[in-house]
Amino acid sequence: MQILFLIASIVLVFMVVRLMLKTPDVPRPEHPAKLRQKTSGKMLRCHYCGLHIPEEESLWEGGKPFCSESHRDLALSQESTRE
Numbered sequence: 001m002q003i004l005f006l007i008a009s010i011v012l013v014f015m016v017v018r019l020m021l022k023t024p025d026v027p028r029p030e031h032p033a034k035l036r037q038k039t040s041g042k043m044l045r046c047h048y049c050g051l052h053i054p055e056e057e058s059l060w061e062g063g064k065p066f067c068s069e070s071h072r073d074l075a076l077s078q079e080s081t082r083e
């Protein structure tokens with residue numbers, strides 16, 4: 001009976017070691033930034049909110065990039081009220 005216990009403990013130790021050595025082999029999803037930068041990859045900073053946007057998605061007004069039409073309009077209205 002003792003030999004059975006010995007074999008069982010060896011198998012148990014083997015399984016524990018295997019579990020500890022096992023590295024997670026879950027496939028990593030592609031980095032979102034990698035997928036986005038398929039064109040020029042150049043990022044611009046919205047003049048109004050500071051959000052980083054791809055160059056081809058930016059809106060230019062008065063030599064400044066904006067992330068959206070609403071931010072362009074907001075920045076323009078702020079500049080006009082300042083004067």
Ligand SMILES: [Zn+2]
Binds near residue numbers: 047050051066067071
């Ligand atoms: Zn913005």
